[in-house]
Amino acid sequence: MNAMPGKHLVLLPDAPNFTIAAVTDAYIDAFGIQRESLIGANLVEVFLGDRRDDELASQISQSLTQVVQTKRPHVMANQRHQWPDQQTGKLTWRTWRPASKPVLDSCGEVIYIIHTIEDSASAEELLKVAKANQYQQTLLDLMKEPLQVLQPIFENGEIIDFQFKLTNQAYASYANTTPEQLQGKKVGDVFPGYFDTVSFTKPVETYKTGQSLTFEIHYDKDGLDLYNLMSTFKVDDEVVIYFTDFTRLRQLQLQLESKIDELNRSNENLQQFAYVASHDLQEPLRKIQSFADLLKDQYSDQLEDGASFLERIQASAARMSILIRDLLALARISTYQETTEPVGLKNVIDSVLADLEIRIQETGTVVEIKEPLPTLSGDAVQLGQLFLNLISNAIKFHRAGQSPFVRINANQISASQLPASINHIRPASTYHCISISDNGIGFDEKHTERIFQVFQRLHGRNEFAGTGVGLAICQKVALNHGGAITATSQPGQGATFSVYLPN
Structure with a gap:
């Protein structure tokens, strides 16, 4: 550019x-x-x-x-x-x-x-200078954008064509010739296709009314493919036409649109692949679990030590089923098409806490919510996934012998208050900052970027269950909504996850 x-x-x-x-x-x-x-x-x-x-x-x-x-x-x-x-x-x-x-x-x-x-004086003032100066063609050719001066050709009182009075080299290059070779020729003889376009009708209108016009034209006649912004002026009994050529710019735009279409098709194919793959993989897993249950129920006395192997098979199949489900959720979020509607954060949090009710009771979790909570703009389902993962993690990574405590806080900040580490956030004058804080085991902040990557775990499966996909989903949801997510923590002193969304 x-x-x-x-x-x-x-x-x-x-x-x-x-x-x-x-x-x-x-x-x-x-x-x-x-x-x-x-x-x-x-x-x-x-x-x-x-x-x-x-x-x-x-x-x-x-x-x-x-x-x-x-x-x-x-x-x-x-x-x-x-x-x-x-x-x-x-x-x-x-x-x-x-x-x-x-x-x-x-x-x-x-x-x-x-x-x-563009220098709007260039078309009319340069023309007047050129007419009075023996170097008129040199001056016109110095203009980088195409310019032409046309004289109307009448028949029965109507304009049937125009004749080239003056052109510059930038315009003559459209015809692969020079201004001297164009002078005196009829425009229709050089560009016969122009009669069917506004490049003929608009100059006629300007000549008849004296009104200057500016309009966009895609000229795809006579072997050309040009995108121009044309301006027409009437000077005495002639029409001056000044062009702003944005052909290259338009070609780049078309290439960009083509790439966007390719990416959209690729995203659709990925979503279909993820769905088919997850469906086809879940089916054999269900059979593995079913046959393992049958073996355990009907032959447990004969299996002796083999029963423990069956339990490991069942546990592995269950973990793989959860992993496939999480990967499918991540794939669907990655191909998210933006839908915007008002979403009450209080409704989202209430729904998440209802889903986690049993776990909250079993662990003795205390949840503190600082109200009022704002109304966000976005997709309610995806925002629900975001806060479900954050709150469930706050409960899961609690310290042994201590009941989990989760604090949910929301406030509005200006763009200047955004953390310096945040990039690629949608520009806005103010942002919603929603924080989820806990009293859990925490982590070393040198791992902050790592925890938002797929399959990245800071603890073994024997310590804490999970697939390592949840925080990657959180980051995808935040990005889909033009926002970002960060985390601050210290080992043994809990963690705070902050979501920033444009207001």
């Missing part, structure tokens, strides 16, 4: 921030600023935070918000803004035409915004 031609910003659709995710080299060269000062910054704050032009800041925010809401490109009117001259440092007035285009994922949701700025 950085090396793409043109002055482009790639923005996140996180209104009202519109965080800058990428900046092209041409943009940086135009403004004489460092890329490091832009990446991750708020678009409006970094350029208009000095409040010299609050109205322009508001217009840009409204334009970007409209793109997110309508999922359609939006071109702003020409804007005048003071900017330091790169050589003298003095403030000078510059005229820009901002345009924003959404990039959609396979579900039709906006994942990025391509924000482009």
Whole structure:
């Protein structure tokens, strides 16, 4: 993206921030600023935070918000803004035409915004200079974006075609020729397919009404495959057409969409495989357990010491059945398609405690809940799995001779209060922090990252039962909801697991 031609910003659709995710080299060269000062910054704050032009800041925010809401490109009117001259440092007035285009994922949701700025004076003012200057073609060819000046051809009072009056090399390259060879030719003779597109009808409209137009076009005629933002102006009895070519950008977007489709298909195949594999593996396990039960019931007197081997077979089969069930749950969460609905955390915790009622009674666990608990946005089933694993772990890893104690606490924090170790969390102004604390055996914090990996256990099966999948499921659920999970602990002094979810 950085090396793409043109002055482009790639923005996140996180209104009202519109965080800058990428900046092209041409943009940086135009403004004489460092890329490091832009990446991750708020678009409006970094350029208009000095409040010299609050109205322009508001217009840009409204334009970007409209793109997110309508999922359609939006071109702003020409804007005048003071900017330091790169050589003298003095403030000078510059005229820009901002345009924003959404990039959609396979579900039709906006994942990025391509924000482009062009010198709006270049099309008309450069043309006037070129007409009065013997170096007019040289000046036009210096423009990186395509430009053409057309004269209408009339028949019975109607425009039937246009004739090339002036073009630059960037435009002539579409026809694999030079501006000199195009001059005087009919556009329809060079590009016969253009009659069926807005590249003919829009210039006609501009000539008749005098109204300047800006529109997006995909030109797939005459052996070309171009994506352009076209602007038409009427100057005297001619039509000036200025292009912003984003063909390469669109090709990259199509490649990205293709990769997303491939990943979605791969996820579907993985989910089907996990389901089939778990179903097919559970069936022979059930037979092993059933036949082992029959052997034990009917031949226990004859088996003598062999009975202990049968018990080991049954225990191993039971562990494998639980492991397959947990792996299936992890696979389903990994291919999770986001569904968002209000979920009361109190309802989730009450349901989890009801499921754990027998274990709580057997272990004498005391559960303390600091209310009120917030309403979250997400999937109730997956959030239930998250807190079921955390609370059951708090009960399971208790110290011998001491009743388990579990404290559940929730509060709201700002983005600046997030732990430094948290990455890849969905941007938000505030976050819910839900903590599950216990008085159990704890662990050494050097193992913090390890405990969230699949099959990673800090204790043997003889000490504590489990498959080593539960915390991996917790992390997947947190990630699916745009959040993160961390843990703090010391050996013998309990542990605290904190879940951070965007508000």
